[in-house]
Amino acid sequence: MRIGFIGAGSMGSLLMGAFIRSGALQPTQIVASSRTRSKLSALAERYPGLQLASSNRGAVMDSDFVVLCVKPMDYRRVIEEIASSLTPDQIVISITSPVKLSQLEELLPCKVAKIIPSVVNGVGSGATLFMWGSRLSAGDREELLRLFSSISRPIEIEEEEVRAASDLSSCGPAFLAYLLDDFILAAVSMGMDRQTATSLASEMMLGTARLLLEYPCTPAELQAKVTVPGGITEVALDVLRKSTRGAFMDVLNTTHEKFAEDLDRVEGSLFPRERT
Template identity: 30%
Template sequence: MEPAKRIVIIGGGKMGEAILSGWIASDAAPADTIEAKDIVVVTPGIDRRDFLEGMYAVACVGSPSEVTVRPDLVVLAVKPQVMMQVIAELSQEELFCDGEQPALFISIAAGLETARLVHVLPEGSSLVRVMPNMPLMVGAGASCVCASAASTAEQVEYVAALFGCLGRALVVDEGDMDAVCAVSGSGPAYVAAMVESLRDAAADAGLDRQVAEDLALQTVLGTAQLIMETGMTPEAARESICSPGGTTLAALDAMNAAGFDKVFRAGVEAAVRRSKELAQL
């Protein structure tokens, strides 16, 4: 399909900002054709609009009624709780309801299934669903993309390529999206919490707090690179670091005794449940 040249992002929060900044900065296809002048952000707060305009030179408006160009790509970057209200508003605007040249919509809302969104979007619109995560802001995102009944394989491929410019993007079945939300969507917060715990524990053991944080961060980054670049499995990497009778095994034994594996399982299960609950809003 032809690259999008008129993009409207509904929602100028952190994720909307991450997406627009990443696309503008990217020199990888297909995002390499996107420029600041191609993007309009719809976000209600005047302070936020001023910030985005000043930082990225994109146009910002307060509501869909203020958009003056017919978009060919619309990113729905609002919370699930307000998604239906937002779609109702833009469905009243002629520029979003061009039956001859309908827009491609991208929803990044957790929990909301495509069948529900397609039913309320302007007639003839296409929809692709994406679950991104916050590391998009530094070009290291993990995004999953799925089709809807109102999308083509070419559109799904295009959206996956767009988000692939911001890190890594995988195409999955929609039935996997609740688990995706729980693993990669929420996962950066789990990793940040783990770094906090490592830092605090090391500080309690006498290490300088900033040194502890720097070491914890580099260890997370380095371990991920080790596994990805060598092709090792996480299990193989763990086992290669453990020496019989050593400090690492002693630490892992203590963590497992404290319920280490159960903590992550409980977190993922809770996030999956909440994602399913959001689908009912």
């Protein structure tokens, strides 16, 4: 298997590193291209044997999978560079949600899939969101699921669900890290050492996730397990509920509004003549 990565920014380099550390891929099975040569040089130094392409076309040639790790507004430029080099048997993987599968299939001669990763895939945790193009065979799907299972839990969704699903799996680490940092700062204000508070909070979050997934139990059931009627946790939870009621609905309304804007901008970028 040979995989080409176009783009070596934060997510591209994270995925390459995760696949290599998991043992799913050897560095020699990866070829990467990027407009920033320093990023490629750093990857090659970190993972000896990783191949560097001099162009995006070079990353496509002879690759079974091609992972597009570029910004949505850069897709048109990249597609124009690589489309003529792609064959019907190759699979292009998009990791950005505003670019639709139907758009990719209209512009590319190959098979396509949309797979949305998360920053926590870098440590072999979290989910990856899978959406399938119409040209993929059952064998293609199995191969992609097997590959990403090495660094995540693949979850198949409908493309219409991608925004809410991405809010949970991809944006969620930032949202929870914000809340956790606020929790830590509150503990520090009560006299606790910050490093100790951070360690306690991080271990708590890890253990909470494991309970939810491995026990298993629902978030409501977990609250009930910790809460004693009339006790400290119950009183504090009441304060927390009042302070945060509706907050995540506001968050998701905001992400959906921004996503609608991004969809329109990406469509205009990919099909400029149809928009005039």
